[in-house]
Amino acid sequence: MNEHQQTLWEFMQQQADKLGVQTMQHIGLTFISLFIAVLVGLPLGIYITRKKQLSGIVLGIAGILQTIPSIALLGFMIPVLGIGAKPAIVALLLYALLPIIRNTYTGITGVDATVKEAAVAMGMNKWQVLFKVELPLAMPVILAGIRTATVINVGVATLASYIAAGGLGEFIFGGISLNNTNMILAGAIPAAMLAILFDFLLSRLQKLNFKKIKGAVKFAPVLLIFLSCLYFIPSAYGSKLTAGFTPEFMGRQDGNLGLISKYGLKIHTIVINDAVMYKAAQEKELDVISGYSTDGRLKAYDLVVLNDDKKIFPPYYAAPIVREDALRKFPELEKTLNLLAGKITDSVMTELNYRTDYLHQTPERVAKDFLVSKKLYRPERGGNEGTVRIGSKIFGEQYILASMYTMLIKGYTNYSVATKTGLGGTKIVFDAMTNDQIDFYPEYTGTGLLAILKASPQTVTRLQVSKDSTYNYVQHEFAKRYQIKWLKPIGFNNAYALMMRQKQANELHIKTISDLKRYLERK
């Protein structure tokens, strides 16, 4: 445990710059949106105390806004506001509205009617009643609303990193996808502390007596604006092109770190979620993105992969991996699975992925069409000489491959098939395999090397020069350690890749990552 904390501390020290920037962005995002939410919510809350018949509608709408899942809300924002700070602020603002409007409303309607009447009776006009009586007396309740909104915003602001608005979510979600606990904690602990800190400060403000609250409330806008400005301080760099990378890509040696160390690539980079990255590239919010070379969206959004001329991305050639005892039990199996070997190129796989992910065709249909076109398809024999158990991870490409294998086994052998598709990530599906829950599934050489074998950096450097050496290495090691056999590669390489819009790449004559670097360095 001690040692663990040590490493977290080291990580935070080592990443202190980034941590500082992210924390400031986080505070900034929280308070810009809070500030605007107060500007909108407070008058609206006051207004509906005057027009009670509108209160139901207004509070209803604010309530519905708050039930929209955060990711979905961020998603809705992109077509309208693009990516970056704007949509994040608007989304946060929408979440913060309800507690502010509601508490303003209940705070003001809760002011003692006799006191209000006394104010009117003494000759105050309606503005004087509002500012001298209603608002000051409702202030503790309104502050409670602002406090709730602040805590919500600190939480939701972690999701801002999905749409390239920065914040501590970069570490949190980067850490989750890299399975790096220190990175997760380096984001999560400061985020939690911010929430606790602001909650505490606002609770103190709430408990001040009326005299002091007067001063504090006057001071609040200044403080809010100052905190909001934190967001803009870090983002003062310029570059001809803007890159959007996933949090995972940001933290990997075979990702952004390699781009910096091997290529010396200096590009204005924002962190963004995979789900919106491609769309943002198409809409020219981003120029360069990280992605997978066989992703269907490559085709859907008319993007082109830049050639990795210095070979920093290890090959991710796909091949079925099978338990050796299953090969013995089903003698026909190896031959049947190898029917696909070398049949699917990168562009073919991209096309197939495009059909499932974008045209929403079923993986079965796509698999069958492909097999038919390659004249590999045979009708089912309906055999019953044992059941082969197929696994797959939880994304489209794996579903398509699993379908193809199912059809091939049913058509070429007398085995029946049980499929266990959608087994989460690598760890889950591979555990299922070593625990004899499945007989085989399609895996990638790079994943085998890095995620399963956890090869040392030296080994990685030595191997990644060529496709074959990686394949041979994992094949050898898997047989030795797990009694699992890598069959022949299917042909395509689903590796990390940098991509750009086809049109822009052509105009700028950028074909390789080195071209990109040269273009960026040109004055």
Next chain:
Amino acid sequence: MIKVEHLVKTFGTTHAVDDISFEVNEGENMVLLGTSGSGKTTTLKMLNRLIEPDSGSIAIDGKNIIGQPAEILRRSIGYVLQNNGLFPHYTVAENIAIVPNLLKWDKAKTQARVAELLEKLHLDKNYLNVYPNELSGGQQQRIGLARALVANPPVLLMDEPFGALDNVTRSKIHGEFLALDELKRKTIIMVTHDVQEAFELADRIALMDKGKIIQIGSPANLLFNPVNDFVRNFLKEQHLQLEFKTIKLSDIWEYLPEGGKKINTSLIPASSGVWEALENFKFYPRENINVLNQQNKEVRPITFDQLMAAFSKYKNHQSHE
């Protein structure tokens, strides 16, 4: 001073105030008396336009109040609320200074006036910077009164100003109320449902029921010349006590024996009520009190029994008239 004519206010189907008319003279203390829901508060609030009447007219100093902006009107009318309505977020000083601030008085003038009122209302200066919730009910009520009086309005409206107080505190404040010089020149309309209070404080009483004024007149008038059974029944329960309060020592002067022995220094003017004389016996048990007739400066020392005998002779005489 205040002239109300054919005032009507309905809430939905409730006739809260149903065509009432009355006049209040300058410096007079008019009490609106009646059961709960009889329309007293509604009447009062129409006078400073917290409620706008459906029909009828109200004139103060001959000027129709509808003609002027409500805020300006209200700053010239003091208003004391039943539950005092002090601002919980204002200190005592700030509470009292609300109207002066609205009228943009300069600081020094306001401060002097606040201090003056505190003194008159027997409140310590140390209370200036405390918040109302740190004060007793009686103190809060006095601050409420100070707040209404601060800008020296000619008219004072009071809605059950002593309603929230216990009996002992209440009668003490009644005493102060009657003695306060600030109030002597003011035209006051006070709402209460407490018959005793009405009889102690009123110059005239308007007895209301179901939105109408049943009888309007001096306490004695109501007590001895009730216009109908409603008025009679309304006062019946406390009739004797009210008589003690209404009948003055001067009224029964002729029945008080002469030539008693003066054995202490007490002195009570004949303009006081019998009630007050009875209360004096609390301090001088089994002894005499000395009644002073201001007109001829004659002093008659009397005992408790002699006082009660004179009272019943007077009553007997009254009923045979």
